[in-house]
Amino acid sequence: MTIGDQPIPGCPVIIPVIKGLVKIIGSKGSAEEQYKSPYSVAINKDRDFVTVDHDNNKLQITNREGTFKNILEFKQFKKPFRPRDIAISSDNKYHSLDGNNRHVVVSDENGHVIRCFGQNELKDPWGIGISPVDGNVYVTTRIGHCVRVYTQHGKYLRSFGSQGKGQGQFYWPLGVVISTTGMVFVADRNNKRIQVFNAHDQYLYSFDCQSGDGKMRYPGGIAIENDKYVYVTTEYPSSLLKFESCGKFVCRIDSDSDGLNCPIGIALTDDVPCRVVLTDTDNHCIKVFVQ
Template sequence: MVGNHEITVSVSKKPITGSPVTIRVIPQKGLICKFGRKGSGEGDLDDAWGVMVTRDGNIRVCDRNNERLQTFTLNGKYQSTTTFSNISTTVSPDWSTVSEDGTIFTSDGTVGQVIGHDEFGRVLRCFGKGVISYCFGIAMSPMDGRVYVVDNKGHCIHIYDQDGNYCKSFGCEGQGQGQLCKPVGIAIDGEGKAFVSDRHNHRIQVFDAEGQYLYSFGSEGSGDNQMRYPSGIALDCDGNVYVCDKGNNRVMKYESDGKFIGRIDSEDNTVDDPRSICVTDDRPLGYVVTNSKGKNIQVFSQ
């Protein structure tokens, strides 16, 4: 029966440790739905990048060439469009994250800045211009609320507070530990560790909250523990890591230390040129949402 069910396991009429447990039965595993098409109309997408889960469980998409954010339900029903106001320049949104008070921070790669705005698109503040060469992924630390911004052309990560004050940067161009080459995505866990998709080095690098190198996983290839040009990256509420393996047209799941768990998509339901990814907070396994080729959104159950 589809739905949430509570199960108790007992020995000699006494529940064992861990009982009861709630399990979720889903109608199918793998690809649940696919929506979006190239265009500029309501629900259409054009060179879309970042996807994120909103507070009410919907999916917000950075619709870059259409200079807007669009929100959909998890099954693909169009909800709303957010366009930017109270700003003199056009905005080309790449990635978004949201703070505890509901402020949305969106990276604008064309200008090289971060825009803080409300859910209606009213711009509250802009920062990073002149420091950020080309911003892509953006994430907020659950530890202290600081905003981490991926500088793709600067081969580094910049950290700001939510008022837009510059804190520090870490990373530089190279192939060594702590060095980056064209990074794209970033995600931060509950301990403040930053997981960065080091795209042209074909690996994921992990840093502490201050940008000190901790460890990395992945290498160039198509095996389980390999990747080609990783793009978007996300974490679930248990700390597992989800990677858009862009060059191999697949989505992979790892434990936080880099141990391979499994592939989210399949040979029957593949992703084409996956760019970004997010995971819902459903327990025990969240739904995985990916952006495919900048014009389609695909939702997978695990």
């Protein structure tokens, strides 16, 4: 190696490259830094991991190393709070999707409830995403087979989709994410595909790789990186996949030795390259990957 045609002292050097599974956070249980069926994960303004601890009926916050910071529990509702997914707005408001009470719970980082909405429209809500374009909140409803759209203040705006296999139809939609240009990506679980819509809810295209390492059987979680790459968790086989936003398969991030067992939630850090954080639901932990 040279700079200005002059050899760099000390060359050659060995530069270690970290790739693949780099961290496992948590184990099965109900104590701090333990989980029971974590469904989803998001990253707050402090770069902490906010995990939907589904079977423990709470949100648990850890730092990036996995050290416990806080637990949020909401016990004021008619039925026990049963979180399924979470999205965090640009002003750090937590939007938690409560499957038991069928509503969105908006709180601050300390667990103070600001508002709830969606009770009149949501049936079996499952996934939630916030548009970086207009701040609207997108919620997928599994047995409703559609996506419902709200303002951040909870006003119901519209819905799109119906049950079926056609373009713009769903069969158990789960994860949803919105790009900086307003494109909406939905994990259409039982149709084994990702569907993409524009900001006006119009169907654009789908991708549904069904062979090799990119085999997409029952996609659940979905995240997007810089509008260029889409990351998808699949239940069968349990895997973490990377695609170009146009749907072209890029690579599988995990390997068989990583032992994923029903991964669902997924979030991306702001590192370069980004770290992919996912909930390994049936292993009751969080796993962090570097590409």
